[in-house]
Structure formats: C-alpha cells, structure tokens
Amino acid sequence: MSAKKYFSLIALITVLYVAFLFLTNASLDFYTITVLSNIYIFVILAVSYNLINGVTGQFSLEPNGFVAIGAYVTALLILTPGEKLDAFTLAKPLDFIAAIHIGNPYLVLVISGVVSSLVALTLAFPVFRVRGDYLAIVTLGFGLIIRFILINNPQISNGSSGISGIDDFANYIMVGVVALITVILVYNIVYSKFGRAMKAVRDDEDAALAMGVDTMKIKTLAFVSSAFFEGMAGGLLASSIGSISPDQFSFMLTFQLLVIIVLGGLGSISGSIIATFLVMGGMEILRVLDDRNFEFLGLHGVPGLRMVVFSVLLIVIMIFARRGLLGDKEIWELKK
Amino acid sequence: MEFFIQQLINAFSLGSMYALIAIGYTMVYGVLRLINFAHGDFMMVGAFLVYLFIALLNLNFFVAVGFSIVLTALIGVLSYKVAYKPLLDKDAPKISLLITAIGISFFLESLFNLLSNQLVGENTLAFMAPSFFSNRIEIGGVGFSVLNAIVPVLTLLILGGVLFILYKTKIGIAIRALAFDISTVKLMGIDSNKIIAFVFALGASLAAVGGILYAIAYPSISPYMGLMIGLKAFAAAVVGGIGSVTGAVIGGFILGIVEILIPGFFPSLGGYKDAFAFILLIFVLLFKPTGIMGIDFEKKRF
Numbered sequence: 001m002s003a004k005k006y007f008s009l010i011a012l013i014t015v016l017y018v019a020f021l022f023l024t025n026a027s028l029d030f031y032t033i034t035v036l037s038n039i040y041i042f043v044i045l046a047v048s049y050n051l052i053n054g055v056t057g058q059f060s061l062e063p064n065g066f067v068a069i070g071a072y073v074t075a076l077l078i079l080t081p082g083e084k085l086d087a088f089t090l091a092k093p094l095d096f097i098a099a100i101h102i103g104n105p106y107l108v109l110v111i112s113g114v115v116s117s118l119v120a121l122t123l124a125f126p127v128f129r130v131r132g133d134y135l136a137i138v139t140l141g142f143g144l145i146i147r148f149i150l151i152n153n154p155q156i157s158n159g160s161s162g163i164s165g166i167d168d169f170a171n172y173i174m175v176g177v178v179a180l181i182t183v184i185l186v187y188n189i190v191y192s193k194f195g196r197a198m199k200a201v202r203d204d205e206d207a208a209l210a211m212g213v214d215t216m217k218i219k220t221l222a223f224v225s226s227a228f229f230e231g232m233a234g235g236l237l238a239s240s241i242g243s244i245s246p247d248q249f250s251f252m253l254t255f256q257l258l259v260i261i262v263l264g265g266l267g268s269i270s271g272s273i274i275a276t277f278l279v280m281g282g283m284e285i286l287r288v289l290d291d292r293n294f295e296f297l298g299l300h301g302v303p304g305l306r307m308v309v310f311s312v313l314l315i316v317i318m319i320f321a322r323r324g325l326l327g328d329k330e331i332w333e334l335k336k
Numbered sequence: 337m338e339f340f341i342q343q344l345i346n347a348f349s350l351g352s353m354y355a356l357i358a359i360g361y362t363m364v365y366g367v368l369r370l371i372n373f374a375h376g377d378f379m380m381v382g383a384f385l386v387y388l389f390i391a392l393l394n395l396n397f398f399v400a401v402g403f404s405i406v407l408t409a410l411i412g413v414l415s416y417k418v419a420y421k422p423l424l425d426k427d428a429p430k431i432s433l434l435i436t437a438i439g440i441s442f443f444l445e446s447l448f449n450l451l452s453n454q455l456v457g458e459n460t461l462a463f464m465a466p467s468f469f470s471n472r473i474e475i476g477g478v479g480f481s482v483l484n485a486i487v488p489v490l491t492l493l494i495l496g497g498v499l500f501i502l503y504k505t506k507i508g509i510a511i512r513a514l515a516f517d518i519s520t521v522k523l524m525g526i527d528s529n530k531i532i533a534f535v536f537a538l539g540a541s542l543a544a545v546g547g548i549l550y551a552i553a554y555p556s557i558s559p560y561m562g563l564m565i566g567l568k569a570f571a572a573a574v575v576g577g578i579g580s581v582t583g584a585v586i587g588g589f590i591l592g593i594v595e596i597l598i599p600g601f602f603p604s605l606g607g608y609k610d611a612f613a614f615i616l617l618i619f620v621l622l623f624k625p626t627g628i629m630g631i632d633f634e635k636k637r638f
Contacts, residue, residue: 059431130621133371136434137570138621141614144567152607251563255438262435304453307446315419315439322428 048229054266057202068249070234091154116231162245170239265324351592352491356546357569358584360539376566382544383551412540577627
C-alpha cells in the first residue's frame with residue numbers, strides 16, 4: 001500500500017468513526033454510553049498491553065501498576081489545591097502534592113502517560129534480566145508494591161480511601177478519540193522497523209540477538225510505550241469513574257486484560273479490539289446472574305454467580321480456542 | 337534477647353506455612369514447568385472446607401481436617417484433569433496454560449465466595465480451632481503458643497516424608513525422572529498422567545495442611561486469602577530454588593524470618609510487610625536466579 005493510499009484510508013476511517021461516535025452519543029441512553037466508554041478505555045489498555053505481551057512475547061503482568069500510576073497522577077494534577085484539601089481525608093497532603101495543579105485535561109493525560117513510561121524505563125533494567133514465568137512474577141510483584149505504596153502513604157495518595165471528586169473531563173467522545181489515536185499509533189509501531197524487531201524477539205530471542213537486534217533495547221521500548229498508553233488510560237479511567245482507590249487497580253484488572261488479549265489472539269490488534277467488546281460486553285450481560293430477580297429455567301440469579309460463570313467460560317474458551325480468535329493475524333489478513 | 341527468640345519462633349511458624357504451600361508449587365513446576373496459579377487457592381479451600389464441615393455438619397475438628405485434606409487433594413487432581421491436561425495433550429502455548437491456571441484460581445475463589453455467602457451468610461469467617469492450640473508455653477521467659485511450637489516440627493516431619501517419597505519409592509523416582517525429561521519418561525512406558533496427578537494431589541493436600549494451620553494462627557478466613565499467600569509462597573519457592581523441595585522449605589523459613597523480624601525491629605515498615613516477599617524475590621532473581629538449592633531448568637532464562 002502506498003503512503004498516500006494509507007493516509008487516505010486512515011483519514012476515511014477517522015471520519016467514519018468520529019461520525020459514529022457523535023451519532024451514538026446523541027442516540028444511545030446513559031447506561032449504554034457509560035458501558036461503551038469503559039470499553040473504549042479497555043481497548044486502549046488491551047491494544048497497548050498486547051504490544052509487550054503479544055507482539056514482543058514478554059509475559060509481563062504489569063498493567064495494573066501503570067494504570068494506577070496514571071490514574072493517581074491525573075487525579076493529583078486535575079484537582080485544585082482547595083479540592084485536594086477536601087479530598088484528603090486520612091492525612092494532610094504534602095505541600096508539593098497540594099500545590100501542583102494543571103487545568104488542561106489533554107496535558108494532564110500526556111503527563112500521566114509520561115510519568116508511567118518513566119517508571120517503566122527505570123523498571124526495565126532489573127525486570128528484563130529475567131524471562132518467562134519469572135518475568136510474570138516480578139511484574140506481578142511490581143503491581144502489588146505500587147498498591148502498598150499507595151496504601152501506606154496517605155499524605156500522597158490518601159491511603160486506602162483513595163481520591164474522589166475527580167473532574168469528569170473524559171466524556172464519551174474524548175475517550176473514543178483517544179482510543180482511535182492509540183490504535184493507530186500502536187499499529188504503526190507494530191508495522192515499523194521496531195515492530196519487526198519486537199516480533200523477532202518473540203519468535204526467537206537468541207536468534208534475534210545473533211542477527212544484531214538489541215533485544216534489551218527493543219523490550220524496553222515495547223515496555224515503555226505500552227506503559228505510556230496504560231498510564232493515559234489510567235487517567236481516563238480515573239476521570240470517567242470520578243473516584244479512585246488502590247483496590248481498583250488489583251491483579252483482577254491485569255487478569256481481565258490478559259483474558260482479552262489471549263482471547264483475541266496474542267499479537268493481533270484487531271483481535272484485541274474484538275475481544276475487548278466480547279469480554280467487557282459479556283461481563284455486562286452476565287451481570288443479570290447476580291440479580292435475585294433474574295429467572296432462567298426455574299433457576300434464580302445469586303450474587304457472586306457471575307464470577308463463577310465467567311471463570312468457567314474462560315477455562316472452556318481457553319481449552320477450545322487455544323490460540324485465540326485470530327491467532328497472531330489481523331482480521332484482514334485471515335484469508336491469506 | 338527474649339524478644340528476639342520469641343520473634344524467631346513466630347517467624348519459623350509463619351515460614352512453615354509458606355513452606356508447606358511452596359512445596360506444592362515447586363513440585364508442580366518441577367514436572368510441568370508451570371506456575372500453578374491456583375495452588376494458593378488450595379490452601380483457602382483447605383481452611384474453608386474445615387470451617388464448612390464444622391459449621392454445617394458439626395464434625396469433630398480433627399475429622400473435619402482429615403476430610404478437608406482428602407477433598408482438597410481431589411480438587412487438585414480434578415483441576416489438573418479438567419484444565420491443564422487437555423491443553424498439555426494438544427501442546428498448547430504456555431500462556432494458555434497460565435490463563436487456565438488463573439481461571440481455576442478465580443473459579444475456586446468465586447465458588448467459595450458464593451458457597452459461604454449462601455450457606456453461612458457472609459464471606460469472611462472466623463475460623464474456630466480447638467482452644468489448646470493457643471495455650472501458652474513459657475520456657476525461660478520466652479512465651480509462645482502450642483501452635484507455634486508444633487508447626488515447624490510438623491513441617492520438618494512432612495519435609496522428611498516428601499523426601500522419603502521422592503528418593504525411596506518407585507513413584508518418587510518417576511516424579512524425579514519426569515522433572516528431568518518428560519518426553520523420555522513417556523517413551524519408557526511410564527504413565528506420566530498418573531504421576532502428575534499424584535504430584536497435584538500431594539501438593540494440594542500439603543497446601544490444605546498449610547491453609548488449616550494458617551487459619552488456626554490467623555483465624556479470619558476469606559475466599560480471596562489464597563491469592564496473596566500463594567504468591568508469597570511462590571516467591572519462597574523461587575528464593576529456595578524452584579524444583580527443590582528442601583529449597584522450598586528453606587525459602588519459606590527465610591520469608592517467615594524476613595516478614596516477622598523486619599517489622600519487629602523497624603515498626604515503621606510494618607505496612608510494607610506484604611511487599612518484602614517480592615523485593616526478596618527480585619533480589620534473588622537478579623543475583624542468584626537459580627535460588628539457594630536450585631537446579632537450572634532452563635538455560636534459556638538469561
């Protein structure tokens with residue numbers, strides 16, 4: 001595809017998609033809009049998580065840590081000093097924390113992403129000395145350590161109570177547009193020179209090293225860019241929910257994302273997007289199982305049943321669709 | 337000095353519980369090269385089943401413990417047959433196996449959450465153990481509970497038992513052969529499925545023992561308790577050297593000592609207690625990745 005054709009295709013998709021966003025924003029009810037915005041945020045998360053986990057093949061379990069960092073940075077920046085004094089119920093905020101304030105939501109989101117990727121950069125050196133399962137455990141530990149830091153430093157994060165009253169700037173349209181930008185950027189990374197190096201690292205790290213690929217640099221690049229988008233998505237999540245606490249960013253979040261990218265097919269961007277809609281939509285539909293008034297074949301819904309059914313479905317899907325829906329292909333490559 | 341000895345006894349007691357869970361991790365990893373994420377939940381299942389047997393069926397504590405251990409072992413075998421074996425047979429990518437493992441973990445957590453909410457009415461329960469476990473013994477100014485005295489001894493006995501099985505019985509030789517080279521073992525006509533199922537049963541029942549002891553020591557149990565303790569036990573297994581049963585016990589003891597002694601001497605670090613395991617893990621992986629007693633399973637790890 002020539003560069004001109006490629007740009008006109010992207011422009012066309014953008015126009016159609018933004019038109020779709022405005023149309024749905026005007027016609028759908030509040031509940032559906034909320035669910036859809038949440039799904040768009042998860043598209044950002046899934047696509048960027050796929051970059052490190054699917055494309056580069058590093059089994060990392062870090063997203064909840066970076067999402068938490070992004071969410072807290074956004075919350076601390078967007079609240080005015082006066083609002084912060086009200087929001088911090090457990091301890092008085094540090095002078096520095098209370099003083100910082102940036103009003104522009106776009107700038108706040110970018111800063112959240114940058115802070116996350118800086119943390120990722122410092123983390124990459126110790127983390128990528130190990131591979132495979134060990135990487136999984138170390139990155140999982142990172143997410144937990146972030147959580148303990150948030151809980152134990154109420155003067156920075158208001159401890160386990162979290163921060164509420166965050167400005168609701170992340171509306172449906174904005175979240176949708178950020179999701180589109182993320183998908184386009186990640187797609188361009190994957191099909192660039194760096195993307196090919198990432199795939200080489202995934203397929204055979206030693207061979208890639210022998211061919212002159214600086215594997216450490218490539219892994220760090222994938223990790224840092226994925227952390228940037230995760231931090232930004234964290235900011236969007238904080239703003240769209242309105243309140244954040246350390247418990248929101250538990251391992252469950254990472255697990256949901258892992259399910260999404262494996263179901264969609266590791267390394268497939270379009271697969272991740274489809275799977276995000278399937279999993280997040282499915283979780284929403286399964287919500288009826290928790291409702292006592294729900295009745296099916298004489299059986300009533302019971303609170304807690306949803307997670308049981310979800311985990312059983314997950315195991316069944318994994319047994320029958322071992323390489324996910326699309327494998328490592330994109331949806332338009334399937335016929336090839 | 338007395339304070340130190342007292343803390344040390346507590347540390348060994350806590351470390352023993354980690355050790356019992358770590359043995360299962362290390363053995364499953366040894367034969368399948370799989371982090372069995374559901375393993376931490378087996379300890380929760382063990383503790384919950386004891387509670388449910390006593391609360392609903394009015395069983396004697398020790399009878400309930402016996403039933404619970406057997407049932408947890410069965411659940412362990414079942415999880416292997418249902419979730420891992422179909423994937424192993426088809427040579428699925430390792431990440432799918434890890435996801436089904438996490439799937440089993442969530443299944444057990446949400447199942448027991450549902451069960452305890454429906455049967456007992458709440459999901460955080462107060463574990464009732466016979467009172468003599470908390471009787472205090474005092475020797476030369478050092479006071480500790482009966483439980484804290486029993487647990488390390490019991491753990492060392494169990495370690496002896498596991499080592500006996502591994503090194504002196506036929507099935508133990510098969511387990512070690514399986515850890516060494518799974519495809520050759522299959523060629524030699526050994527039913528690897530049966531051996532792996534045995535490893536799961538043994539691991540799950542030891543996790544149940546660990547879980548019950550943990551519940552006696554810290555009597556508030558919840559369906560999600562296994563996640564954190566399981567991860568810490570895995571960290572202990574890596575510190576001790578994954579694949580080595582003795583290493584798992586040593587790693588458990590080290591973790592217990594770190595978790596009890598550091599907050600004991602620096603109370604301000606108490607809030608970070610749960611993070612120590614991972615900091616320790618990261619240091620071990622950076623400087624001695626095979627752990628203390630470890631065997632270098634994958635040369636490709638670096």
